[in-house]
Amino acid sequence: MSNNFRSCILLCGGMSRRMGEDKGSMIIYDKPMIIHILDTLNHNIDEVIIVLNNSLRIEKYQEIINQQIYSFSIKFVEDEIKDKGPLSGIMTGLKNSISDYSLILPCDSPKISEQFLNYIYDSVKDLNKDALILYHDPKDKIKTSEPLHSVYSKSNYKQIEKLINENKLDVKSLIKEIDCEFIKIDNKNILKKDIKNFNSKKDIEMI
Numbered sequence: 001m002s003n004n005f006r007s008c009i010l011l012c013g014g015m016s017r018r019m020g021e022d023k024g025s026m027i028i029y030d031k032p033m034i035i036h037i038l039d040t041l042n043h044n045i046d047e048v049i050i051v052l053n054n055s056l057r058i059e060k061y062q063e064i065i066n067q068q069i070y071s072f073s074i075k076f077v078e079d080e081i082k083d084k085g086p087l088s089g090i091m092t093g094l095k096n097s098i099s100d101y102s103l104i105l106p107c108d109s110p111k112i113s114e115q116f117l118n119y120i121y122d123s124v125k126d127l128n129k130d131a132l133i134l135y136h137d138p139k140d141k142i143k144t145s146e147p148l149h150s151v152y153s154k155s156n157y158k159q160i161e162k163l164i165n166e167n168k169l170d171v172k173s174l175i176k177e178i179d180c181e182f183i184k185i186d187n188k189n190i191l192k193k194d195i196k197n198f199n200s201k202k203d204i205e206m207i
Contacts, residue, residue, distance in 0.1 A: 003125050006045035007102040009093030010037065011086055011148065012061065013053035013079050022057070023198065024107030025064055032064050033198065036110035039068075044117045045103075047073045049096050051089040054078065081161075085169045086148055091160040094152060101127060106148045108198045116194040123183060124151055130178035131156065134185055134195065141182045147171040149195040 012024045012034065024034040034050075041048060050065075052058045058076045065074065077096045081088040090104055101124050105112065124132055132151035136144040148171065156178060163173055185192060 003100055003127060005047075005099045006121050007047045007049070007097045007099035008041055008045050009049045009051060009090065009097065009102045009104050010034065010107055011051055011089040011093070011104065012057070012107040013051055013086075013089050022060075025060065026198075028110060028198070033110045034061070034064070034107050035068065037105060037107065037112055038065065038070060040112050040114060040117070041070075041072065043071045044114055045072050045121075047075070047098065049075045049077060049093045049102070051077055051079060051093045053082065081164055084164050085171075087160055087164055087169050087171055087174065090152060090171070090174075091157045091164070094154050094157040094160075097154055099154065101132075101151050101153055103151050104148055106197060109149065109195060110198065111193045111196050113191065113194055116190060119189045120151060120183075123181075127151070127181060129153075129181045131175065131180045133175055133180045133182050134190065135182050136185050138184065142172055142175055145172060145175060145182075146185070146195050147175055 025032045029036065038048065050061060052061060055078060058078060062076055075096055077092055079088050080092045080095065094102060103120055120132070130153045134146040134150050135141040156174065159177060160174060183190065185195065
């Protein structure tokens with residue numbers, strides 16, 4: 001598969017403890033948060049893999065999303081390994097993607113822009129490393145990285161499975177062990193608002 005094929009894995013398996021309810025299905029600007037992301041992805045990518053933590057939530061999201069018409073294919077999958085955080089979601093998504101590389105996004109980042117998508121996917125075209133990782137501070141790229149707004153090779157699922165079996169569940173543990181290309185969040189090509197998470201009711205009230 002060419003690097004020109006655009007895949008995106010949406011992680012929707014979080015417990016949303018700080019928000020107090022399911023984040024992806026929360027209504028902001030008159031529609032569910034995940035629909036904002038999917039609307040931006042529309043006509044900009046080829047496939048979306050939506051990872052959820054159980055079959056009931058899959059049914060819930062199918063009901064929300066199937067009312068929409070999108071240019072890309074959508075696959076709903078359940079976490080292969082339960083209760084292991086986003087690493088398990090990334091692994092499950094990579095296993096189900098038909099692309100060599102997939103952009104990972106959380107379901108609580110509704111301000112993703114087309115500019116962000118095009119810049120990221122253009123950067124992936126000639127990528128020959130394990131991942132393309134966004135970061136804030138060149139003094140410590142890993143510590144200030146944004147691993148849930150980054151791109152990973154499909155082949156990483158084996159390393160992720162190994163880390164989970166060792167109970168190393170921090171996504172930055174993966175970044176430390178694989179060969180990464182790093183891209184700075186510079187507020188020019190990549191804006192800070194593109195990776196803004198809505199983790200609490202306060203975050204939503206601020207907009």
